[in-house]
Structure formats: C-alpha cells, structure tokens
Amino acid sequence: MFIGPVGQLEGVYHQSTKRNAPLALVLHPHPLHGGSLKNRVTFTMARTFQDMGFSVLRYNSRGVGRSEGRYDGGIGEISDAAYALDWLQEINPHSSEIWIAGYSFGAFVGMQLLMRRPEVKGWISVAPPADDYDFGFLAPCPCGGLMIAGGRDQLAPEPSIRRLVEKLNTQRNVTVDYRVFDAADHIFSRQVRAISDAITDHVNTKQADFLPLEHD
Structure with missing residues (x-):
C-alpha cells in the first residue's frame, strides 16, 4: 500500500536485484469493466519487464481492490498513475531509465502520464x-x-489504432513500433506469449539505442 491523491493505493512491486535497475510502471484496463492489477495482460506485461531485470510496479487505481476512492472518469486515474510513478522513483532514486506500459484504458492513462513526465524513456x-x-x-x-x-x-478496432500510429509517425523523432496480432480480440486470450515476446524485442532494441556510441 502507498499513498495516492485520495487515499491508499494497492500495488504489487518487484524489486530487481540489479543495481540502479530500470523501472516499469504497469497500468490495468478499465476499472468499471473488471480491470485490475490481476488482469492477465497486465500481469504478463509486468512479468516480462521483471524477467528483463526491471523493478516493476503494477497497482490498482482508485476504487479497485483495496485502493481507496472512487472511479473518476480518467482524470483522477491519471493522478493515481503520477503518484504511483512518484513512489517508484522515490525508492529507486538512481534508476537508469523509466518505462510506462498500459493495456486498454491503462494505455490511455499511461500515454497521458507520458506527456507529463519527460524522464520517461519508453x-x-x-x-x-x-x-x-x-x-x-x-x-x-x-x-x-x-x-x-x-x-x-x-x-x-485495429483501423483506429493504425490511424493513431500513422499520426504519431509523422512527428519529428518519433517512431512507433506497430504490431498487429490478426487473430486477437480485445482479451488477447491466446496471445499473451506473443505480447511478452514483442515487449522483450522492442525494449531490447530501444535499450541498445540508448547506449552511447563508442569513439576511436
């Protein structure tokens, strides 16, 4: 349990054994439709980052599980995410990098948080x-x-997401790695391994880009 903007928030935290390990904050889907930190895709994303050596926090937004407060239409949930990231950074003040990962409604909240936290790397x-x-x-x-x-x-729907990707890819210095699992519906019941593999591949590629160039 940690302090949020309207009371205590419930989370599951994994501390990496690596010194100054990178951080990952994982956000669950819509709380009014059963979304919680126990969601299968949410758990898969967190476990994938954990297996890559990250310190990882997934948490229940306000009104979910043991988290205090009530659903706030997305506005309060963005504040919850900011407090969760604050907590993660407070106990890892020298972390090398920060990632945000969200599923469905959690993806919306995560992208809102991204715009407010310039220290996020991916x-x-x-x-x-x-x-x-x-x-x-x-x-x-x-x-x-x-x-x-x-x-x-x-x-x-995939066409709507594709249009969003196309808009983002027109922006300077922004490249979105877009992957479509043709057989998947919104639950991704048979694609969690594919999601994990895609995250691992993407993060490893991005982290290689973060490394400074060697000069003779």
Whole structure:
C-alpha cells in the first residue's frame, strides 16, 4: 500500500536485484469493466519487464481492490498513475531509465502520464481505445514506443489504432513500433506469449539505442 491523491493505493512491486535497475510502471484496463492489477495482460506485461531485470510496479487505481476512492472518469486515474510513478522513483532514486506500459484504458492513462513526465524513456500501449478517447494530446509525443493491436478487436478496432500510429509517425523523432496480432480480440486470450515476446524485442532494441556510441 502507498499513498495516492485520495487515499491508499494497492500495488504489487518487484524489486530487481540489479543495481540502479530500470523501472516499469504497469497500468490495468478499465476499472468499471473488471480491470485490475490481476488482469492477465497486465500481469504478463509486468512479468516480462521483471524477467528483463526491471523493478516493476503494477497497482490498482482508485476504487479497485483495496485502493481507496472512487472511479473518476480518467482524470483522477491519471493522478493515481503520477503518484504511483512518484513512489517508484522515490525508492529507486538512481534508476537508469523509466518505462510506462498500459493495456486498454491503462494505455490511455499511461500515454497521458507520458506527456507529463519527460524522464520517461519508453512506452508500451496494448489495445489503446482510440475510438473512445481522443489521443490528440500526443502532440508532440516525447518519444517512440510499442503499440499492439488485435485484428479482431471490436472494443479497440485495429483501423483506429493504425490511424493513431500513422499520426504519431509523422512527428519529428518519433517512431512507433506497430504490431498487429490478426487473430486477437480485445482479451488477447491466446496471445499473451506473443505480447511478452514483442515487449522483450522492442525494449531490447530501444535499450541498445540508448547506449552511447563508442569513439576511436
């Protein structure tokens, strides 16, 4: 439990054994539709970062599980995410880098947080609800990331996500790694391993780009 903007928030935290390990904050889907830190995709994303040596926090937003407060239409949930990231940074003050990963509604909240925290180095958005929320706030998007869509997703249709990716890719110094799992619906029931593999591949590629160039 840690302090949020309207009371205590419940989380699950993994501390890496690596010194100054990178950090990952993982956000769950919509709280009014069963979204919580126990969600399978949310758990998979957190475990994937954990296996890569990250210190990882996934948490329940206000009103979910043992977290205090009530659902606030997305506004309060963005504040929850900011407090969660603050907590993660407070106990890891010398971390090498920070990533944000969100699924569905959590992808929307995560991208909002991205715009408020310039120290974030990378992001993962799985099934961002581009039909339900306006992602126009990503202008300019501070960095590239990984976006995943399901070809059979009716709640976050792939064409809408593709249009969002195309807009982001027109921005200077932003490249979105876009991956579509053709057989997946919004639940990704048979694609969690593919999601994990995609995250691992993307993060490893980005981290290689972070390394300073060697000079003779």
